[in-house]
Amino acid sequence: MSMSKLVPAPSPVERTTLGFAVNDEETTVSFPTYKTLLEVLREELGLTGTKHGCELGECGACTVLLDGAPVLSCLVLAAGCAGSKVTTIEGLAPPGGLHPLQRAFGEHGAAQCGYCTPGMLLTGAALLARDPCPSRQQIRQAIAGNLCRCTGYQQICEAIASVAAAPDAAAPASPPEPKP
Numbered sequence: 001m002s003m004s005k006l007v008p009a010p011s012p013v014e015r016t017t018l019g020f021a022v023n024d025e026e027t028t029v030s031f032p033t034y035k036t037l038l039e040v041l042r043e044e045l046g047l048t049g050t051k052h053g054c055e056l057g058e059c060g061a062c063t064v065l066l067d068g069a070p071v072l073s074c075l076v077l078a079a080g081c082a083g084s085k086v087t088t089i090e091g092l093a094p095p096g097g098l099h100p101l102q103r104a105f106g107e108h109g110a111a112q113c114g115y116c117t118p119g120m121l122l123t124g125a126a127l128l129a130r131d132p133c134p135s136r137q138q139i140r141q142a143i144a145g146n147l148c149r150c151t152g153y154q155q156i157c158e159a160i161a162s163v164a165a166a167p168d169a170a171a172p173a174s175p176p177e178p179k180p
């Protein structure tokens with residue numbers, strides 16, 4: 001008997017077709033059922049602003065908003081997102097403009113290599129949407145799951161705080177040096 005007869009034929013990959021709203025556009029997409037939301041966004045829909053980092057739920061680079069809440073898209077099966085509203089970094093800004101956080105990140109030098117920036121922006125936007133006046137501590141807690149390898153946390157916190165309305169959040173990180 002030849003070896004080739006012992007090798008089972010590969011079974012066809014199961015596919016899923018679903019509809020969901022991506023950046024406010026009703027979208028229908030067909031993909032292998034095993035794919036994560038991260039993979040479908042990047043590989044099927046070409047939305048490469050969502051970054052592919054650890055794929056283990058540890059870095060936050062893949063953060064998107066699912067029905068308004070930040071999720072790690074590398075841990076979400078796309079097949080479970082039917083009817084959901086997904087916001088990626090491509091959908092954060094209004095048409096032709098910038099989201100205030102994007103402007104603030106530029107002004108505060110909060111994006112260095114920029115790999116973490118889409119996830120940071122979406123996490124920050126979700127925080128400000130549910131609490132327009134977060135404290136410094138709340139800002140730090142909100143972005144705790146978004147790792148920045150360039151250690152730009154100070155600038156990132158400054159940028160988010162500058163958009164927040166709370167006097168506490170907008171205050172400088174440390175008190176000014178007393179004048180002699």
Ligand code: FES
Binds near residue numbers: 056058063
């Ligand atoms: S790629 Fe999803 S948490 Fe790192």
Ligand code: FES
Binds near residue numbers: 113147152
């Ligand atoms: S700016 Fe480089 S990882 Fe954050």
